[in-house]
Amino acid sequence: MNSSPLSFHIHAQEGQARAGVLRTRRSVIETPVFMPVGTLGTVKGVRFEALESEELDARIILANTYHLWLRPGADVIRACGGLHRFESWGRSLLTDSGGFQVWSLGALRKITEAGVAFRSHIDGRACFLSPEVSMEVQAALGSDIVMMFDECAPGQADHETARTSMDLTLRWGSRSRARFDELQGGEQDSGRCAPTEGLSGAQALFGIVQGATHLDLRKESLARTVEIGFDGYALGGLSVGEEKRVMYDVIEEVAPMMPVERPRYLMGVGTPEDLLEGVARGIDMFDCVLPTRNARSGQVWTARGKLNIKNARFLIDTRPLDESCACSVCRRHTRAYLRHLYVTGEMLASILLTHHNLFYFLDIMRRARQAIALNEFHRFRHETLDMMSAGV
Ligand SMILES: [Zn+2]
Numbered sequence: 257m258n259s260s261p262l263s264f265h266i267h268a269q270e271g272q273a274r275a276g277v278l279r280t281r282r283s284v285i286e287t288p289v290f291m292p293v294g295t296l297g298t299v300k301g302v303r304f305e306a307l308e309s310e311e312l313d314a315r316i317i318l319a320n321t322y323h324l325w326l327r328p329g330a331d332v333i334r335a336c337g338g339l340h341r342f343e344s345w346g347r348s349l350l351t352d353s354g355g356f357q358v359w360s361l362g363a364l365r366k367i368t369e370a371g372v373a374f375r376s377h378i379d380g381r382a383c384f385l386s387p388e389v390s391m392e393v394q395a396a397l398g399s400d401i402v403m404m405f406d407e408c409a410p411g412q413a414d415h416e417t418a419r420t421s422m423d424l425t426l427r428w429g430s431r432s433r434a435r436f437d438e439l440q441g442g443e444q445d446s447g448r449c450a451p452t453e454g455l456s457g458a459q460a461l462f463g464i465v466q467g468a469t470h471l472d473l474r475k476e477s478l479a480r481t482v483e484i485g486f487d488g489y490a491l492g493g494l495s496v497g498e499e500k501r502v503m504y505d506v507i508e509e510v511a512p513m514m515p516v517e518r519p520r521y522l523m524g525v526g527t528p529e530d531l532l533e534g535v536a537r538g539i540d541m542f543d544c545v546l547p548t549r550n551a552r553s554g555q556v557w558t559a560r561g562k563l564n565i566k567n568a569r570f571l572i573d574t575r576p577l578d579e580s581c582a583c584s585v586c587r588r589h590t591r592a593y594l595r596h597l598y599v600t601g602e603m604l605a606s607i608l609l610t611h612h613n614l615f616y617f618l619d620i621m622r623r624a625r626q627a628i629a630l631n632e633f634h635r636f637r638h639e640t641l642d643m644m645s646a647g648v
Contacts, residue, residue, distance in 0.1 A: 338398030
């Protein structure tokens with residue numbers, strides 16, 4: 257019997273683009289996949305019924321270790337039976353390690369070999385996050401995919417800075433692996449559940465490749481991360497200030513060198529264009545706050561590019577947000593109505609715009625998967641990108 261915490265099978269490939277099936281102990285996930293971000297145990301503005309519906313059908317969502325550790329706290333979630341039970345979500349959960357959040361605190365944090373000391377952004381109390389603490393919190397949350405604790409160098413980091421950061425990340429990767437293995441072998445039962453057939457009830461652990469925009473460092477980071485050994489591999493530290501073309505180049509060079517039989521995850525990226533460019537370069541998993549966060553400021557993605565619903569030109573526009581969109585918001589409501597909700601500050605505006613945006617991101621990946629299976633991804637990508645630049 258296979259005792260792996262997840263299985264991954266590629267069933268179609270076109271160029272570097274791959275279509276596959278990832279099975280965790282809780283759900284079957286078709287890849288390439290977009291994972292909605294549920295930072296504080298909620299994908300903001302979306303009910304879980306909607307995420308599970310045939311329309312959105314999100315098979316895996318994210319949660320954020322840093323935020324949930326601060327509030328309500330790992331002990332609270334453990335006492336409530338783990339994050340799946342706490343938020344009542346039966347499908348897969350991926351938790352990030354908190355590394356990126358503490359890195360983002362800038363002057364509020366101090367990084368040492370042991371970990372990161374920082375002040376809580378909520379009440380200013382002193383906190384300390386390390387590879388060991390991150391693994392312990394993620395075990396208490398009981399997510400299906402756990403991320404190793406890493407340090408992120410800025411996008412424009414010079415070679416020396418990027419190397420120092422990468423070396424630290426590798427040492428933290430080994431410590432993450434060691435503590436994770438101890439926890440999986442111990443009394444950690446908050447995340448246990450009846451496993452999917454052929455899979456163990458354990459959590460899976462993903463490694464993170466760093467090295468900023470320096471290809472030699474990226475390749476070294478990848479080789480040494482694979483040496484430690486993980487269930488999947490992520491590219492971290494991209495879309496953090498470097499030029500887009502540079503990011504695509506790094507993905508193009510590094511992704512094909514990542515283990516073929518393991519899922520490849522591009523963390524925190526990106527726009528619909530980035531998703532298609534990432535898929536074309538061999539990425540299987542994506543997450544990003546854009547569709548949910550930007551919906552709350554009125555920004556909407558359509559097949560013909562972005563629009564902002566607060567724009568006066570939509571005052572009496574009786575068309576849907578996106579005339580080619582099949583989502584329930586576009587089938588029912590006009591731009592004029594959605595604009596009215598937005599400018600009057602009605603909460604329904606955020607809910608409806610988020611729903612449409614999430615549908616758009618999930619649907620573009622659904623169509624990418626179909627295109628790869630039909631060996632039409634190259635054409636699909638170019639037609640979709642051309643249409644996006646046409647303008648609303
Ligand atoms: Zn729509």
